[in-house]
Amino acid sequence: MAICGINAQLLTAEDSYRKAGIHVYISETIRHLPTHPNLQYKQLSTVPPPDQTVSDISWLPTHAATVHPIGRILWEQLVWPIRNRRADCDIIHGTAFSLPFLNRKPSIVTIFDLSFIYYPELFPALRRFYLTTMTRIACSLATKIITISESSKADLIRLFHVDEEKVSVIYPGLSDRFNRVSDEEIEAFRAKKGLPKKFILHVGTLQPRKNLPLLIDAFHQANLSDTELVFAGGKGWFYEEIFSTVKELGLESKIHFPGYVSDEELPLWYAAADLLVFPSKYEGFGMPIVEAMGCGTPVIASNASAMPEAIGDAGLLFDPQNSAELAKSISSLLENDVQMAKMREAGFLQAKKFSWEVAGEQTAAVYVDLIKGLRKKV
Numbered sequence: 001m002a003i004c005g006i007n008a009q010l011l012t013a014e015d016s017y018r019k020a021g022i023h024v025y026i027s028e029t030i031r032h033l034p035t036h037p038n039l040q041y042k043q044l045s046t047v048p049p050p051d052q053t054v055s056d057i058s059w060l061p062t063h064a065a066t067v068h069p070i071g072r073i074l075w076e077q078l079v080w081p082i083r084n085r086r087a088d089c090d091i092i093h094g095t096a097f098s099l100p101f102l103n104r105k106p107s108i109v110t111i112f113d114l115s116f117i118y119y120p121e122l123f124p125a126l127r128r129f130y131l132t133t134m135t136r137i138a139c140s141l142a143t144k145i146i147t148i149s150e151s152s153k154a155d156l157i158r159l160f161h162v163d164e165e166k167v168s169v170i171y172p173g174l175s176d177r178f179n180r181v182s183d184e185e186i187e188a189f190r191a192k193k194g195l196p197k198k199f200i201l202h203v204g205t206l207q208p209r210k211n212l213p214l215l216i217d218a219f220h221q222a223n224l225s226d227t228e229l230v231f232a233g234g235k236g237w238f239y240e241e242i243f244s245t246v247k248e249l250g251l252e253s254k255i256h257f258p259g260y261v262s263d264e265e266l267p268l269w270y271a272a273a274d275l276l277v278f279p280s281k282y283e284g285f286g287m288p289i290v291e292a293m294g295c296g297t298p299v300i301a302s303n304a305s306a307m308p309e310a311i312g313d314a315g316l317l318f319d320p321q322n323s324a325e326l327a328k329s330i331s332s333l334l335e336n337d338v339q340m341a342k343m344r345e346a347g348f349l350q351a352k353k354f355s356w357e358v359a360g361e362q363t364a365a366v367y368v369d370l371i372k373g374l375r376k377k378v
Contacts, residue, residue: 001040002371005089005105006030006057007080008045009066010096021205021287022112025148025172026095030057032173032360039367042087044080060087073130076100091143091370098134099141106370109142111135113284113305114155115209122208122281124237136160143373144366146170148285149306168366171309172287173356177263178294180348181271189268193258196228200330201273201297203261203288204280207236211279211302213245214323218279220249221327227334232269234260270295274334278302281320286310290354293347298340300329314350315343 008026031050033041041057043049046066049057060083065071081100084092092099094109116123116131123131139145139160145167147153153169156162189195200219204210212231219229229251231242246255261269270276276292278301289310292299299315301307308317316333318325333339 002038002090002367003040003042003088004367005060005084005087005092006041006043007076007092007094007096008043008049009062009072009075011045011047011050012067022096024287025112026110028173028175028356029095029170029359029363032356033057033364034361036364036368039364039371042089044083069130073098077102091367093367094138094142097131097138099138101137101141103141106143106373107141108144108146108366108370109138110146110148111139111152111156112148113152113282114159115282115284117155117159118282119209122238127237142166144168144370146363146366148172149309151306151309152284155305168362170359170362170366171354172285172290173359174290174294174351174354175356177267178270178291178351179267180296181267185268186272189265189272193272195230195272198224198227198274198334199256199272200227200229200275200277201269201292202229202231202233202277202279203266203269203292204233204278205236206231206233206239206242206257208238208241209281209283211281211320212242214320215277215279215326216242216245216249216251216255218277218323218326218330219255220251221324222331224331224334227274229255230269230273231255231257232259232261232266266291267295270297273297274340275300275330277326277330278307279318279320279326280304280307283307283310289315290351294351296344296348298333298343299347300326300333312350312353314346 010022027050042060043057044060044062046062048059066075076098077100081102091106099107099109116128120128139162150169153167157164270292276297276299278289280302282305286307289299289301301311302320303317304320316329318329
């Protein structure tokens with residue numbers, strides 16, 4: 001029986017923006033790892049493994065200090081290799097950008113995107129330095145690399161000169177809760193939250209890469225008298241321009257910031273919205289696009305990086321540097337009930353292409369291939 005040690009330190013029990021994106025991908029993938037006769041999983045983290053759908057995972061608890069970036073980095077480099085040896089791990093998986101320098105085990109690393117390379121000015125200096133350095137080193141150390149889109153795979157090959165055969169693309173999935181919601185549930189949710197009758201939604205952390213000032217400007221240009229704009233997501237970093245843009249354009253009464261939205265309520269936010277707009281400059285995938293489509297919400301998204309892979313032919317794409325183009329797309333779509341209905345149905349079909357069960361199976365297959373490679377060398 002081979003043992004795979006999975007570093008899941010970025011899992012969190014905190015109800016905040018940290019429980020988005022990467023947390024969801026790691027949590028759902030682990031939850032859907034299948035039982036395998038020759039493979040055992042051990043999760044190293046401060047929080048226990050998520051409830052399993054198929055397999056049982058052993059939990060190796062880590063000290064609470066790893067919830068802080070410096071503590072986590074020190075743990076990954078100094079403690080993790082020791083824990084791997086004590087747990088008799090045959091292979092290890094770094095689920096977010098990093099591997100220990102002193103590791104001697106065959107390893108897998110998951111790289112979600114290279115936004116910090118493309119847009120270094122959008123990241124705090126220390127965060128940018130850490131991500132760039134650790135990702136480059138992890139790519140060179142890893143036996144296998146997992147990434148979440150063909151776009152990100154191409155970036156790894158082009159920018160880090162990674163061998164194409166070394167990289168596996170494993171798309172995020174769509175949880176069952178992102179599905180059709182009844183009109184009665186939507187109206188009850190609107191009343192509970194005091195939501196406007198018509199609104200455009202954005203879901204994601206408030207940070208520069210999300211390109212939110214451009215969305216605000218496009219909303220201003222569209223001049224929609226009966227529609228408001230809602231940003232559902234916690235504050236990340238460098239978000240001051242978002243609020244200053246709202247103030248400069250005099251849109252305080254039409255733009256709302258409810259903050260971080262819980263996992264339980266998120267499907268209702270999507271379902272209550274008339275439209276999701278996702279204007280990011282760069283994404284490793286763009287999970288809100290698929291989540292919104294799963295709930296029957298039409299989507300307009302940026303045509304950059306991986307977002308065309310997420311949206312397929314089910315939504316509208318635009319140049320993320322062109323606010324006038326986005327304004328025109330928003331206005332014309334909201335005025336076209338027939339096109340909105342077609343996009344809802346196409347969105348349901350597109351969303352069904354993404355499965356956490358498949359993601360779990362494909363991740364386990366990478367582990368198994370690595371183990372088979374080990375045995376051939378013996």
